Amino acid sequence: MDGSQQQGGGGGRPYRSHLRPACIPCRRRKSRCQTAADNTACVTCLAHQTECYFPEDSQTSESPEPARRRRRRAEPRASVEASGLTPVRAGVRATASFHGGAKANTSASMAGSRSTAMGRQASIPVSNAPPISVAAMSRPGQGYHDRVEGSAMALGSDDDQHLNLHIVGPATTNDSQVLSTYLSGIAGATRSTRMIVPEPASCSRPVLFTEVQKRPVGVILNRSPSAEKLEIIEKLLEPHNEAVIDEYFKKVNICLPLLDEASFRRQYHEDKTRISPALLACLYAHTIIYWQSSPTLSRYRCPESRFIWNLASEAIYSELHLSPGMSIIKAILLNIGGRPTTSLIGNGVLLGSAVSMAHSLGLNHNPLPWQIPQAEKYLRMKIWWSVLVHDRWTSLAHGTPPHIHKAQYDVPPPTIEYLRQSSTEANSSRFEITARVFISLVALSEVLGLFLQYVYSVRRERLTTTDLELALNQWTEKLEGPCRRIVLHGSHLEINGAANLRLAYLTAKLLLQRIQLEAEKQTDGVNEEQIMNRYSAARMTSEEMLMLIQDFQKDHLGDFWMAVSSFAFPSAVNFLLRCALETENTPEGLVQSHSFKIAYDLIAALRSHQEQHKWDLGDICIAQHAEIVEKILAGVAPDEQGGNSSSLDLQEFDASILDHVFPSIWDPLQNAFTW
Structure with a gap:
């Protein structure tokens, strides 16, 4: 009797083909999975309007794999019954001797940690398998090399993966570790928990990650919306797409290392679709500002940067909602670091999201003792350094407290050795000096963190x-070396990132002098001579900033700049005008005061660079202060209602009027000091 006759029997079991297994949603619903010939989704998923996807490691019914799996699962149970051990002890031995996959290695690490904590004399052999990246742990269906190439560099948005890893908090780490250790000895009872164990000689504690749903429930994603935005951007940039990428690594990434250049270029040429669309879109938009200063790109017409930025921002918000991961942190940093700055609140919201994602992925932990690939260790540290730099300087510019606190991270500071591991120019002299500039910038950001802690503290117990x-x-x-001359003398500005470091130092120094001036005014016995000395020191720093701007050449203006540096100029001008108003008593004295002259010359220098070289970092200062400085110079000052008065009587002039003329958003720290 053939198969059709057997199937037609009344009492027989209905025939079901196992050539294609049931989809994951039908398995969870425990419903029958039927697929039409002309559709890739099953009938049940179409009815429920849910995404239909099948297990990646499915085997055909003719494959001997299920039998091998059954034998593999049966052998540990037989050994447990024969030895009389409890499931936990048997699980320790079974997982310790198995080196086949990520889950086995993880279980062995868990069991080893648990047995050590309980004081057991368990001998666990060390696995010879290479370390597995954190992101790869959520992909049990892929091979090791695929996971390292696809996830260790964290370039992709992982739209094809439905789960993401989230760090387990210290308060519940021990609970999860105990439960996972127990379940590791029971076949088929493993939890969705992954452990990163430190090196044997390290004193660091293990770090646990758990799997969470990446996309909102019920969202059907046929094509990534961020990919559609990226496609439009690439059409606008054609045929200069690769030239824009070259400019990014030449100008930006060498000064603020965020991407692994070798891995990015390899992935870009082999399969560009594996790179996060939001990351690539923001990279294009971020580099548009360097179009005119590029010898290659300046010969062609530059596309509309505002339109490209809008598309890149839409791609970020879409990917942040649908498939957040490590790549979205890089995309956000490129977005908020882009020029010109036009969305103050939007940048603050995105930065908060990036810091939250960094904490959830455990980037605030020192990865050096972890048993993960070296490339991922350096990548995680570089992302954290960039997040830290943006958090500190954005806090100063926006007037909001920083998101990151010193006591909540232990990532070591950058060194030449760490940065050299992933650089394509590791042996060049250019790499070493630019790396030292970046190291100095990160260290200065740590110092700025102390200043911000003082400024935003609302308690009495604080630093002096x-x-x-x-x-x-x-x-x-x-x-040391050129970095010392860059900071103290303003020389060697031809080095990439040197001018940005010099301006950052002067900004931090001026902030310190403002803090000292305010503290001096609040003392019980006010010393007028000491206060005048503070004013003079602040004016000298402002004049150093002026001379730096005046000495800039075209190459300096086209170099790397942090976008938040644009807020240093309006803050300095606002402070200089306050100094002039508080130290002078006549209109003639105000106009001829040294503070007013510095402010006027600073605006003039910024306007000159804006008109001749289209330098955008002075736009905010010019828009907010140029008109009022010209009116004061002409002897006309606006009153509180916005009108004009024909004369300026400084004896009756209230300096608080500047709060209406200069919105506090451009000088966020003028009212931030609490006493």
């Missing part, structure tokens, strides 16, 4: 101004 001055002096004393 002497502590802050000591921190900046110690940072300066540790500088």
